[in-house]
Amino acid sequence: MTAPSPSSARIAARTLGVGLALLVAALGLSRGFIALIERTTPPETRAHLTEGSGRLVDFLEALPELAGREEAVLVFGSSLIQHGFSPETFEQHLGAPATAYNLGFPGVDPELQALLARRVAGAFERTGRRARLSLVEFTPFQATLARGRAQAFREHAAVKKALLADPVLLVQVAQRSPEEASHLGALWLMGGTSPLAVTSLLEHRLLEGPAPSWWPVPPAQEPDLERKAWVARIHEGRATVERRQVPEWDPLRRGEVRWLFDETREAYTAWARLRSAPEVLEAERQWRVETSDLLELRFDEQQVRAFIEAVRALASVSRETRVVVAPRNPAWNPPTPEGRARLAAVLALIERETGAPVMDLAESPEFGAEDFIDVTHLNESSGRPKLSRRLAEEVSRRRGQNTARDGAP
Amino acid sequence: MLFNTALFWLFFAAFFVAFHFAARTRVAKLWLVVAGSLIFYGAWDVRCVPLLLGTALLDFWIALRLSRSEDERRRRLLLGLSIAANLGVLGFFKYARFFADSAHGLLGALGVSLPEPAFSLLLPAGISFYTFQSMSYTIDVYRRELPARARPEEFLAAVSFFPHLVAGPIIRASVLLPQFEQLEAPRWEQVRRGYLLIAVGLFKKTVADLLAAPSDALFRATGPASALEAWTGALAFTGQIYADFSGYTDIALGVALLLGFVLPPNFDLPYLATSPIDFWRRWHLSLSTWLRDYLYIPLGGNRGHRYRNLIITMLLGGLWHGASWTFVLWGLYHGLLLVAAHVLVGRFPALKETPSAAVRWLKRLGTLYLVVLGWVLFRAESLPAALEVLRGMHAPAVASTFTWPAVLTLLFVVAGLVLCHAASALAERTELRQRPWALWPVVATCLAVALAVGTPGHSFIYFQF
Numbered sequence: 001m002t003a004p005s006p007s008s009a010r011i012a013a014r015t016l017g018v019g020l021a022l023l024v025a026a027l028g029l030s031r032g033f034i035a036l037i038e039r040t041t042p043p044e045t046r047a048h049l050t051e052g053s054g055r056l057v058d059f060l061e062a063l064p065e066l067a068g069r070e071e072a073v074l075v076f077g078s079s080l081i082q083h084g085f086s087p088e089t090f091e092q093h094l095g096a097p098a099t100a101y102n103l104g105f106p107g108v109d110p111e112l113q114a115l116l117a118r119r120v121a122g123a124f125e126r127t128g129r130r131a132r133l134s135l136v137e138f139t140p141f142q143a144t145l146a147r148g149r150a151q152a153f154r155e156h157a158a159v160k161k162a163l164l165a166d167p168v169l170l171v172q173v174a175q176r177s178p179e180e181a182s183h184l185g186a187l188w189l190m191g192g193t194s195p196l197a198v199t200s201l202l203e204h205r206l207l208e209g210p211a212p213s214w215w216p217v218p219p220a221q222e223p224d225l226e227r228k229a230w231v232a233r234i235h236e237g238r239a240t241v242e243r244r245q246v247p248e249w250d251p252l253r254r255g256e257v258r259w260l261f262d263e264t265r266e267a268y269t270a271w272a273r274l275r276s277a278p279e280v281l282e283a284e285r286q287w288r289v290e291t292s293d294l295l296e297l298r299f300d301e302q303q304v305r306a307f308i309e310a311v312r313a314l315a316s317v318s319r320e321t322r323v324v325v326a327p328r329n330p331a332w333n334p335p336t337p338e339g340r341a342r343l344a345a346v347l348a349l350i351e352r353e354t355g356a357p358v359m360d361l362a363e364s365p366e367f368g369a370e371d372f373i374d375v376t377h378l379n380e381s382s383g384r385p386k387l388s389r390r391l392a393e394e395v396s397r398r399r400g401q402n403t404a405r406d407g408a409p
Numbered sequence: 410m411l412f413n414t415a416l417f418w419l420f421f422a423a424f425f426v427a428f429h430f431a432a433r434t435r436v437a438k439l440w441l442v443v444a445g446s447l448i449f450y451g452a453w454d455v456r457c458v459p460l461l462l463g464t465a466l467l468d469f470w471i472a473l474r475l476s477r478s479e480d481e482r483r484r485r486l487l488l489g490l491s492i493a494a495n496l497g498v499l500g501f502f503k504y505a506r507f508f509a510d511s512a513h514g515l516l517g518a519l520g521v522s523l524p525e526p527a528f529s530l531l532l533p534a535g536i537s538f539y540t541f542q543s544m545s546y547t548i549d550v551y552r553r554e555l556p557a558r559a560r561p562e563e564f565l566a567a568v569s570f571f572p573h574l575v576a577g578p579i580i581r582a583s584v585l586l587p588q589f590e591q592l593e594a595p596r597w598e599q600v601r602r603g604y605l606l607i608a609v610g611l612f613k614k615t616v617a618d619l620l621a622a623p624s625d626a627l628f629r630a631t632g633p634a635s636a637l638e639a640w641t642g643a644l645a646f647t648g649q650i651y652a653d654f655s656g657y658t659d660i661a662l663g664v665a666l667l668l669g670f671v672l673p674p675n676f677d678l679p680y681l682a683t684s685p686i687d688f689w690r691r692w693h694l695s696l697s698t699w700l701r702d703y704l705y706i707p708l709g710g711n712r713g714h715r716y717r718n719l720i721i722t723m724l725l726g727g728l729w730h731g732a733s734w735t736f737v738l739w740g741l742y743h744g745l746l747l748v749a750a751h752v753l754v755g756r757f758p759a760l761k762e763t764p765s766a767a768v769r770w771l772k773r774l775g776t777l778y779l780v781v782l783g784w785v786l787f788r789a790e791s792l793p794a795a796l797e798v799l800r801g802m803h804a805p806a807v808a809s810t811f812t813w814p815a816v817l818t819l820l821f822v823v824a825g826l827v828l829c830h831a832a833s834a835l836a837e838r839t840e841l842r843q844r845p846w847a848l849w850p851v852v853a854t855c856l857a858v859a860l861a862v863g864t865p866g867h868s869f870i871y872f873q874f
Binding site for chain 2: 218
């Protein structure tokens with residue numbers, strides 16, 4: 001066989017063309033199907049099953065407007081910040097004009113934080129403004145080797161990475177791992193929805209709904225049935241108060257997720273009591289130890305480096321930058337001495353490399369187990385206001401110290 | 410590089426363009442196939458590439474010597490060397506730890522205390538497939554059924570051809586070598602079939618991954634299972650293994666067709682088999698015919714100790730799947746089923762007849778039941794675990810609770826089983842391929858399901874073999 005005959009070249013070209021057309025058609029069909037599933041799923045369920053990728057999408061939409069604001073305070077971090085920081089409370093206790101934002105996203109490891117920080121820095125550069133202050137939360141268990149190995153976390157992180165990816169990033173990732181880069185590209189083409197999320201949504205719709213009335217066997221006694229009922233009550237109450245479709249990242253509340261209102265207080269308290277029952281927390285702690293090395297904290301050097309990059313990126317568009325370590329549940333999350341030592345070493349490295357002072361509130365005595373909703377997250381009733389106030393006071397105090405020092409003869 | 414990842418399809422698109430447009434001579438195309446296949450294989454673990462090349466080149470050299478020699482003793486020696494090298498490599502990488510552990514356990518039972526084996530070896534992907542493929546070449550040359558190739562590129566291309574390299578079908582050199590000699594461009598009819606097979610294969614893989622959850626729930630559970638749970642899990646694995654393996658094969662066949670190569674089918678609606686004998690004429694055809702031609706018949710086949718030969722063949726077929734006693738038992742179980750079926754048919758020839766559709770369906774259900782029992786042995790981590798599941802299926806210690814989600818799960822599992830067979834049947838419908846207005850929507854829909862619900866990078870079951 002020598003050069004391909006014109007007819008065989010024609011068939012090959014036609015094969016390629018048909019393949020491309022099939023891919024486009026399949027993408028269109030699958031995206032349409034996913035959109036239909038998402039549209040017909042309650043937003044809270046969707047947010048839970050997609051691990052907050054919707055929150056990221058909503059935030060990216062709001063980012064250009066945010067980057068144009070005066071005196072912005074960016075409080076950046078994982079779900080610890082998402083659930084533990086109230087911009088409103090922070091502003092009340094800061095003692096200076098500022099507009100604070102909750103930029104906490106669930107399942108965001110330092111690599112993702114670095115990408116997000118680059119995106120935020122880019123937006124500020126385009127407007128020519130600088131944020132008044134950036135507080136960057138370091139979540140120790142998000143930066144462990146064990147966390148990087150956990151398959152489910154990896155997929156959730158990949159979805160968010162795909163949402164934040166640009167061609168430059170894809171090329172960089174491809175140099176390290178062509179497989180990961182191609183997966184990110186595919187997720188991007190799918191509009192940032194992972195098949196994992198789609199199957200979870202489908203499973204939820206098909207298997208977790210109530211049985212038809214004619215089915216003779218009553219449902220099994222679900223252990224968290226009561227908890228689910230209280231959550232439903234909270235959502236109902238919230239809907240009554242809000243009277244609007246609340247986006248996952250809500251510009252009106254500057255990113256704060258509110259479940260606690262006067263109308264939902266009773267349901268919230270009942271839910272919180274069940275959520276923080278000892279047997280629930282013990283199971284959760286075990287899970288965190290297995291998937292995130294919660295107590296030993298064997299860090300992934302690459303993730304620590306990524307966090308340093310994130311801080312540097314934000315520092316480049318902020319007048320002041322600080323690193324925050326959020327309070328730790330003293331009853332359920334006490335690291336081993338080795339874990340503590342590892343964390344101390346990593347924080348010292350971060351401070352040295354970024355020049356940003358570390359505000360380590362991990363063992364702050366004012367936070368007790370009663371301020372937490374679970375093993376790691378602060379609750380909305382006491383923990384969130386306490387941390388928001390404490391951050392504001394720390395910032396004011398340090399600013400006062402700096403002013404006094406600058407003014408000293 | 411798995412078929413269900415974006416990376417593979419990017420690789421294939423680049424390979425397709427290079428193969429059809431850039432490589433202008435036959436030799437260039439052959440070397441391109443070799444290079445592409447080695448890149449594909451090296452993406453798993455580049456350390457395995459020398460092993461693949463080494464065994465293939467050794468067989469190429471042995472076949473050349475075989476073809477030039479008339480001395481029967483020397484020829485036998487050369488063939489023995491090829492078989493020893495291939496089985497040696499397979500035995501070392503795949504079974505060394507298994508034999509060491511088994512010996513340790515046996516000696517321990519006899520009161521000899523030895524330190525537990527502590528070594529672990531890398532298991533090269535597809536080693537069971539490519540060693541069998543490579544070995545079939547030297548055996549066919551030895552039998553003078555196939556002329557030895559004088560240049561290595563044809564043979565290397567046939568052995569390493571990436572669509573079937575890591576999970577089959579096990580293609581004999583005699584099937585692929587003539588195609589690599591001719592290198593015919595694909596016809597449009599082949600392209601249509603290729604796309605249909607790829608789409609159906611990806612769809613089946615998606616179903617397999619969905620069935621993995623109920624199957625894992627049973628086989629990873631520690632406590633006793635109710636009948637409902639045991640049957641749901643066992644049927645889920647029955648569907649999963651078929652959808653996973655036949656899905657892989659469909660994609661392999663489809664990809665090969667787009668390049669102009671026709672690979673033989675590996676399945677023929679196996680769960681519609683009417684007897685264990687019929688099942689093995691429909692399941693993993695490339696392995697069962699390989700074992701028949703290169704093991705069962707050389708052992709004596711139907712002459713002499715027919716049942717002994719059958720049992721040995723099936724035992725080794727079981728062991729081929731993996732280094733575990735559960736696979737050996739699975740092989741033995743199917744060997745015994747085949748012997749029983751042959752004995753029954755010998756005694757009662759009327760059993761061969763299928764007087765009505767009802768009887769045919771009864772036979773199908775009976776065969777499926779026996780096959781499902783076999784899959785429990787195949788999937789379970791250990792014999793006690795398998796026995797626990799079998800007990801759950803027949804004499805459960807826990808009562809079943811027919812809650813709505815549990816019953817729905819069982820219904821979905823059964824639907825998955827039916828759907829995979831329906832998809833396989835659809836892929837073989839010539840009428841569909843001749844009607845573009847029906848074909849392309851079916852292909853696009855299957856692809857859309859795989860894109861939306863499929864788990865990219867979820868490994869194929871037969872990769873571990």
